[in-house]
Amino acid sequence: MPKLATPLSESHIRSLQPRTTRYSVADGKGLILEIMPTGKKVWRFRYTLDGSRQPMVTIGDYQLMSLRVARARAQKYAEMVAKGLSPVSIARQDRGAEKRVDVLRDAAELYVAVAIARKSDEYRRTTQRALDKDILPAIGHKPIAQVTTEDIQCICDAIKSRGAPQMALHTRNVAKRLFAFLISRQLATVNPAESIAARTIATQDGRTRVLNASEIGTLLHSIYTSSIRRPLKLALHLLVLTMANKSELIEATWREFDLDGGVWTIPASRAANGRTRRVPLSSQALSMLRELRDMKSSRTYVFPSTRGDDDRPIAKGTLNQAVKSLELDVERFVLGDFRRTGLHHLRDGLQSETGEEALVEPYGAVTAYAMQRWADFVETQVGVQPLGKNRS
The missing domain is CATH 3.30.160.390 (Integrase, DNA-binding domain)
Structure with a gap:
């Protein structure tokens, strides 16, 4: 055979x-x-x-x-x-009938048809908008090899002059991904957007990134349909649901959890703000934690290392590496955005639906009712079924 x-x-x-x-x-x-x-x-x-x-x-x-x-x-x-x-x-x-690709406009058409055809609706929409509104009107007529770094910089400067530095940065990123695609297809030899540093286009005083509903769905769908280990998928999802600091979660021990009472108590010695914090656990979070407990990987840590014999948690960079391997369709995203995203949606979205004024308590604590509302909201965005044992 x-x-x-x-x-x-x-x-x-x-x-x-x-x-x-x-x-x-x-x-x-x-x-x-x-x-x-x-x-x-x-x-x-x-x-x-x-x-x-x-x-x-x-x-x-x-x-x-x-x-x-x-x-x-x-x-x-x-x-x-x-x-x-x-x-x-x-x-x-x-x-x-095949179309030749000589100028940037034709190259962009190929990129949209081949590289982003299966991306999320939001990703395709924002990419197409950057191409149609700024990139192609300015340089779409130019042969691919004649597009320069100065061309891309001029486009970004023009957008910044409209008072939209973040849109300028997004447009730089679209051009950068377009040329990376063309290089992979041997239709270009250099990436003119590569040398334009993000900090020269848009700067922020601290992180202000908040994921919208579509991006939350794209993120979790990418996580659960990837080949990364099941415990890491659950860890990333729990970061979303608990809005905890990354170190708080990956170094968590089982004795901190009261699964019957639905509470995770983070001791002051580990809490990001230096004060003991009680995190109410949604039914979804509890289901994930019970699955992790049933794996019997460690009697001490919720997310034990798979290397060596000593009982220790996964390395601090493990989740970052897992996210990098996903090639997510979520721009400028870092793990620290989860808490900000959750609080934003609770305060501006879920809170207005319920009329409740005390969903978010002083010092950043969140009520049990709010945490369950948040978990339910997140679950509607996923598009795959993440819960249940023996899933990949």
Whole structure:
């Protein structure tokens, strides 16, 4: 029985380096990718017709075609072969219809169609807005190779002059991601937005970032559909629900939790504000903590290290690394934004719905009722079912 090909991924394809002679990697179902000594990558379709192996059909350049589109083309040609028809003429027509990418406007169209087609609605909307409103009107007509750092800087300066420094920073980031995509497709060699430091565009006095409802959903959906370890998924979700400091959570011990009473008592020695703090636990948070307890990983720590024999919590950078691996569609996000986000929604959104004035108590404490309201609100944004044991 022939060995089945391991399906390719965009990240795997980008990592493929040229050799002295051309070589190919298979995606399966007749689709292969040839890598030339020049570094060029070409999609081809391999098939057998009437019992004989036929010359491969060229589907198109990887530069101009995503893995998803190449698979769709290969599927179409496979269906023709199954009917006893040669796909050669149709493949030639398909290639003739492919659009060349010479100027930035065409490159942006390819980026939107290939790189962000499956991103969240909010992500696509804000990206398209930056392209249509500022980037393309200014430099959309320019050949890709002729776009300079000065071009991007001028665009950002113009936006800042409108009194919108954060929008200027967002636009810089869109340009930076666009050119990173073009470099990965060998359609550009340099990223003109790379050398423009964020601090030269917009500065803030401390963090003021608050995640909106869509971003909360995007974040948690990315976490729960990722391949990171289950305890780390729960840790990130608990940061959202408890609004605790990262160190407070990852160094938490089981003796701090009263799961029957639904309270987490953070001792003054560990609390971020230096005072003992009681954190009411929502039903969702309790379910996660019980799942973690049932894992029996440690009698001391809720999130024990998986390295070494000594009983200690995970390293402080573990959650940061987990978040970086997700390639989140949430811009300028850091873990410390969770507490600010929760308090913002409680004060400005959930509080106004209920008419309650005491959802947030003095010194940053939050009532049990508010914490449950917050957890319920978050749960409606996720889009996947995060709770329950034995989930990946």
